[in-house]
Amino acid sequence: MVLTKTLVSKTNFAMDNHKGMSPEDCLWTDLSAMIKEQYDGLITVTNWKLVTVFWDIGQELNQYHAKKEHAEYSEFFLRTLSTQLMTVYGPWFSENHIKNMSRFAAQFPRPSVIGSTTPVIIWEQIFGPAMILKKEKDAGLKNIFNEPWIASFRRLLEPAKGLRIEKKIDDIEKELLRGISQYIEKYRDEQNKWFSDNLNLFFLKIGERINQEQKPVIRHASLRLEKEYGSAFCENQLYAMGLFVQLFGHPLVIRIATLVTWEHIMILLPLPELEEKLFYVRLTATQGLSPAGLRKQIAGHVYENTNGAKEREQRTIAKLQNPTTETKVSKKGNNIFIAEYVHLEFEGVDKSLVVYNIFKNRYFMNFEKGASYF
Numbered sequence: 001m002v003l004t005k006t007l008v009s010k011t012n013f014a015m016d017n018h019k020g021m022s023p024e025d026c027l028w029t030d031l032s033a034m035i036k037e038q039y040d041g042l043i044t045v046t047n048w049k050l051v052t053v054f055w056d057i058g059q060e061l062n063q064y065h066a067k068k069e070h071a072e073y074s075e076f077f078l079r080t081l082s083t084q085l086m087t088v089y090g091p092w093f094s095e096n097h098i099k100n101m102s103r104f105a106a107q108f109p110r111p112s113v114i115g116s117t118t119p120v121i122i123w124e125q126i127f128g129p130a131m132i133l134k135k136e137k138d139a140g141l142k143n144i145f146n147e148p149w150i151a152s153f154r155r156l157l158e159p160a161k162g163l164r165i166e167k168k169i170d171d172i173e174k175e176l177l178r179g180i181s182q183y184i185e186k187y188r189d190e191q192n193k194w195f196s197d198n199l200n201l202f203f204l205k206i207g208e209r210i211n212q213e214q215k216p217v218i219r220h221a222s223l224r225l226e227k228e229y230g231s232a233f234c235e236n237q238l239y240a241m242g243l244f245v246q247l248f249g250h251p252l253v254i255r256i257a258t259l260v261t262w263e264h265i266m267i268l269l270p271l272p273e274l275e276e277k278l279f280y281v282r283l284t285a286t287q288g289l290s291p292a293g294l295r296k297q298i299a300g301h302v303y304e305n306t307n308g309a310k311e312r313e314q315r316t317i318a319k320l321q322n323p324t325t326e327t328k329v330s331k332k333g334n335n336i337f338i339a340e341y342v343h344l345e346f347e348g349v350d351k352s353l354v355v356y357n358i359f360k361n362r363y364f365m366n367f368e369k370g371a372s373y374f
Contacts, residue, residue, distance in 0.1 A: 058105030090155030288353035
């Protein structure tokens with residue numbers, strides 16, 4: 001895994017704007033600003049990714065139309081296609097909506113700037129806002145997971161078996177079905193993991209700020225945070241975020257945040273040894289363990305019964321705490337860009353096999369409920 005140095009460095013909190021404020025108010029101000037920023041980024045990136053996959057599907061549809069000689073026949077197949085897509089992936093694939101995807105891809109280039117609001121604005125201007133997660137201009141953030149968005153969005157992100165490709169359709173139609181199915185499933189898997197990683201890294205930032213304060217200050221701030229933003233920010237959860245940073249340290253904590261869910265992390269935190277925690281992170285990532293599966297492995301004392309487990313994880317700790325770096329220089333026009341990359345290698349773990357279903361993650365569900373308070 002490669003991260004830019006800015007992601008690995010610890011968060012610094014400027015205190016210049018806190019003159020005359022109590023420690024409790026300072027903590028509340030900082031965390032409240034971080035939460036609002038997180039919700040804002042969540043909406044922007046989610047919308048961008050959603051509209052981008054709409055464009056990709058529209059492009060597949062346009063290529064299909066170009067290969068078909070009889071427009072009437074292709075229109076008939078699109079109705080059948082829509083029915084199949086809606087059955088597996090939900091109502092965002094109605095006949096009218098997939099036609100809008102086709103028009104979108106025909107009229108505009110593929111969105112290329114990550115997080116840009118431009119494709120979302122274009123989509124809303126042409127097709128109306130009914131299919132896009134909302135952010136109100138004047139009222140702050142609306143609950144992005146409220147009806148009517150939530151039902152369709154949850155359905156889209158639920159793991160599914162995929163489309164059944166019938167033998168009676170021709171090769172062009174089979175190619176279209178496979179292409180659309182691959183785009184949707186790739187989006188679903190990446191979006192679920194992005195939500196999970198993003199949540200973990202956000203809790204990491206909260207933990208860094210929490211660790212700067214005393215318990216009475218944290219307790220006071222947590223009461224207000226929980227009331228304003230939901231149970232994801234209750235006192236026990238804030239302590240868990242701080243403990244996560246304390247126990248693993250940088251940049252080890254960042255690598256772990258991208259391999260398992262917060263549910264897994266909450267199970268790992270009480271384990272006595274850092275090596276044991278890393279052993280079960282490795283086991284979870286390589287075997288795709290669910291939280292229940294992880295608990296079962298811990299109860300079975302797999303770490304204690306595995307020869308050389310502690311020594312291996314000690315080597316992992318040494319590598320992650322002293323990562324190799326690489327500096328790259330690039331030039332664009334008259335501007336020169338210098339970036340330092342940090343290689344966070346977890347020996348034997350190339351990627352996580354955990355099946356992410358973010359709406360089954362109770363910590364994420366507590367987090368997203370907080371958006372309704374804006």
